[in-house]
Amino acid sequence: MLPTCEELGIGFVPYSPLGRGFLSGKIDETTTFGSNDNRSTLPRFTPEARKANQPVVRLLEEIGRKKGATSAQIALAWLLAQKPRIVPIPGTTKLRRLEENISAAAIDLTAGDLRHIQDAICFSYSIWSINPLTSMRQSQGIRCELGCCARILV
Numbered sequence: 740m741l742p743t744c745e746e747l748g749i750g751f752v753p754y755s756p757l758g759r760g761f762l763s764g765k766i767d768e769t770t771t772f773g774s775n776d777n778r779s780t781l782p783r784f785t786p787e788a789r790k791a792n793q794p795v796v797r798l799l800e801e802i803g804r805k806k807g808a809t810s811a812q813i814a815l816a817w818l819l820a821q822k823p824r825i826v827p828i829p830g831t832t833k834l835r836r837l838e839e840n841i842s843a844a845a846i847d848l849t850a851g852d853l854r855h856i857q858d859a860i861c862f863s864y865s866i867w868s869i870n871p872l873t874s875m876r877q878s879q880g881i882r883c884e885l886g887c888c889a890r891i892l893v
């Protein structure tokens with residue numbers, strides 16, 4: 740799909756660019772969701788999937804520390820670095836986060852940063868996909884974070 744968008748000059752808005760908040764680092768396996776929050780019903784938000792996806796968030800935080808940025812900003816900067824026509828539109832109910840997210844457009848990630856993030860995504864994905872005990876439900880969970888974008892883009 741992305742090559743076709745590129746060829747025809749069509750923009751691409753990645754779905755839930757912060758993984759519905761997961762990539763901000765504010766959510767881990769102990770987080771609970773209200774009954775009206777549908778993340779509690781999504782495979783990628785099972786405690787197991789949230790735990791397994793933490794290394795990606797830790798890496799975003801580590802890169803963010805070096806740049807004075809949050810992991811949410813690094814996740815958005817990563818998407819923005821992929822192709823000029825890929826335009827994340829994160830959702831938030833808070834003005835300060837809207838401002839934080841907009842500032843991600845000013846962050847330059849090096850080729851090394853981009854490679855580290857890509858490697859972390861692929862590593863997380865491979866752990867889950869080669870584990871013989873992994874159910875389809877769990878493997879869908881791991882794919883749904885940054886990994887789903889990465890798998891489209893590589």
Ligand SMILES: NC(=O)c1ccc[n+]([C@@H]2O[C@H](COP(=O)([O-])OP(=O)(O)OC[C@H]3O[C@@H](n4cnc5c(N)ncnc54)[C@H](OP(=O)(O)O)[C@@H]3O)[C@@H](O)[C@H]2O)c1
Pocket residue numbers: 752753754755756757758759760761763765811812827828829830831832833836837839840
């Ligand atoms: N999810 C859907 O069903 C759906 C459907 C149609 C279209 N979309 C599109 O998807 C995009 C947005 O996706 P989304 O809202 O589903 O997911 P998202 O942008 O990946 O994540 C939104 C979540 O992240 C939190 N958040 C945002 N910025 C943050 C920050 N800087 N630090 C910490 N937490 C942060 C928000 O919480 P707070 O509000 O507390 O900040 C919210 O819970 C939009 O383009 C939207 O139009 C989504």
